[in-house]
Amino acid sequence: MRVLGAITGAVVLAAWPAGAELAPERQARLRDMVAQDCGSCHGMTRQGGLGSPLLQDDMVKLSAESVVHTILEGRPGTPMPPWKTMLSRDDAAWIAAYLMGEVK
Amino acid sequence: MTRVFAVCLTLALLAGCTPALRGTGDLGLVVERADGRLMVVETTGNTKLASVSGLGDLSHAALVYSRDQRFAFVFGRDGGLTKVDVLTGSIAGRVMQSGNSIGGAISQDGTLVAVANYTPGGIKVFDSGTLEQVADIPAMGADGKPSKVIGIADLSGKRFIYTLYDAGEIWIADLADLKSPRLTKYTNIGRLPYDALITGDGRWYLAGLFGEDGIALLDLWNPGKGVRRILDHYGKGKEALPVYKMPHLRGWAAAGDEIWLPAIGHHQVLVVDKGTWTEKTRIDVAGQPVFAMARPDGRQVWVNFALPDYSKVQVIDTQTKTVIKTLEPGLAILHMEFTPKGERVWLSARDSDKVVVYDTETLEPVAELPAAKPSGIFFTNRAHKTGL
Numbered sequence: 001m002r003v004l005g006a007i008t009g010a011v012v013l014a015a016w017p018a019g020a021e022l023a024p025e026r027q028a029r030l031r032d033m034v035a036q037d038c039g040s041c042h043g044m045t046r047q048g049g050l051g052s053p054l055l056q057d058d059m060v061k062l063s064a065e066s067v068v069h070t071i072l073e074g075r076p077g078t079p080m081p082p083w084k085t086m087l088s089r090d091d092a093a094w095i096a097a098y099l100m101g102e103v104k
Numbered sequence: 105m106t107r108v109f110a111v112c113l114t115l116a117l118l119a120g121c122t123p124a125l126r127g128t129g130d131l132g133l134v135v136e137r138a139d140g141r142l143m144v145v146e147t148t149g150n151t152k153l154a155s156v157s158g159l160g161d162l163s164h165a166a167l168v169y170s171r172d173q174r175f176a177f178v179f180g181r182d183g184g185l186t187k188v189d190v191l192t193g194s195i196a197g198r199v200m201q202s203g204n205s206i207g208g209a210i211s212q213d214g215t216l217v218a219v220a221n222y223t224p225g226g227i228k229v230f231d232s233g234t235l236e237q238v239a240d241i242p243a244m245g246a247d248g249k250p251s252k253v254i255g256i257a258d259l260s261g262k263r264f265i266y267t268l269y270d271a272g273e274i275w276i277a278d279l280a281d282l283k284s285p286r287l288t289k290y291t292n293i294g295r296l297p298y299d300a301l302i303t304g305d306g307r308w309y310l311a312g313l314f315g316e317d318g319i320a321l322l323d324l325w326n327p328g329k330g331v332r333r334i335l336d337h338y339g340k341g342k343e344a345l346p347v348y349k350m351p352h353l354r355g356w357a358a359a360g361d362e363i364w365l366p367a368i369g370h371h372q373v374l375v376v377d378k379g380t381w382t383e384k385t386r387i388d389v390a391g392q393p394v395f396a397m398a399r400p401d402g403r404q405v406w407v408n409f410a411l412p413d414y415s416k417v418q419v420i421d422t423q424t425k426t427v428i429k430t431l432e433p434g435l436a437i438l439h440m441e442f443t444p445k446g447e448r449v450w451l452s453a454r455d456s457d458k459v460v461v462y463d464t465e466t467l468e469p470v471a472e473l474p475a476a477k478p479s480g481i482f483f484t485n486r487a488h489k490t491g492l
Contacts, residue, residue, distance in 0.1 A: 045161045049206065
């Protein structure tokens with residue numbers, strides 16, 4: 001299952017913009033998560049807090065893969081936790097695209 | 105006479121002329137974080153009295169009250185400092201004081217409001233009457249780098265204590281002379297202190313460490329003795345779990361001679377002896393605790409949790425040290441606040457868009473109020489508590 005997930009993720013990443021396959025309900029849930037749960041550290045307007053800013057101008061300087069990796073694996077030594085227990089690779093790819101302004 | 109009074113009251117309601125007098129002792133504010141708005145509530149009848157909007161990014165908003173319990177000073181994530189009149193439900197003043205803030209404190213005499221900032225790191229201090237800035241104290245650590253500030257609290261005199269997140273230092277700023285604030289610094293307190301609390305008597309300041317298991321402790325009656333480490337390695341032998349929401353030490357739990365603290369990275373609450381500062385026991389709970397808060401009489405400790413267990417609340421009996429009830433008041437319980445004498449507790453259920461009120465004896469819900477993405481709940485009795 002995990003292998004399948006990884007393959008799907010790779011396909012999604014290749015076929016940018018990511019996350020087009022996610023159901024609208026899931027997309028809505030992820031939008032909420034970005035605003036509320038990520039927002040606790042990164043700010044609801046994404047200008048940062050204990051976590052770094054997630055403004056579109058900052059995000060587009062990064063590669064989608066590195067953002068997906070940070071979401072899923074976290075940043076060891078910092079409070080950024082690995083979200084892979086709650087988010088699939090597709091979810092993370094959609095969030096990366098959302099933060100970069102590729103999907104709404 | 106009665107009829108005249110009734111007519112006056114009706115006219116007052118219709119025309120908005122002089123409203124009936126009321127006090128503020130049973131009032132409070134609920135943060136509606138997504139809309140940059142506050143609800144003014146009262147805890148006698150569990151109702152909403154007013155909305156105050158226009159407060160900016162309230163994603164991690166905190167507030168303190170003036171000593172007359174009329175005004176709240178609200179610290180927004182976007183650096184906004186807003187003075188809110190809870191009696192009239194209106195904004196009495198607002199300044200954008202930094203790019204990014206986390207919280208603040210009000211001085212013992214109520215004249216100064218200090219804001220702890222992330223960007224740029226440091227504190228700024230304001231006249232509580234006018235919101236005029238009276239001091240700006242950057243937080244440059246011993247390593248020469250600017251540091252985010254967390255865990256600010258008021259001390260006796262015109263002093264504030266706070267912790268530097270990046271540098272791992274505790275500072276005390278004495279503002280008796282506004283023109284030249286005096287700083288006392290404690291360095292090397294431990295890695296990545298994420299929050300701090302001061303005990304209600306003002307004696308002990310504790311900073312929780314994210315970067316290691318342990319707590320930094322400063323005895324403010326004997327400040328010359330410096331900061332010492334307590335509860336070192338409380339998670340020894342167990343791998344720390346990912347932390348999906350930082351524990352909050354403020355709103356801390358002291359029950360009798362014990363202090364109850366969320367263990368970071370573990371599904372446990374630590375019970376610490378307040379005299380010896382050693383661990384007495386630990387209690388397994390349903391998830392990673394965010395707040396562990398004592399009912400004002402110390403008889404119970406209520407605990408809420410980080411993702412993915414954040415829709416549960418557990419009530420611990422402090423005598424038997426057992427979980428006596430697991431509640432599911434709604435989705436994403438972010439905050440809990442006891443009424444001043446503790447007969448009720450208000451809980452914000454962010455993803456259920458409501459605030460739920462529980463009776464703390466029966467542990468049953470007694471009221472619900474609709475609220476848009478509620479987070480922090482703050483009652484005015486905080487005005488008279490050190491560190492809140």
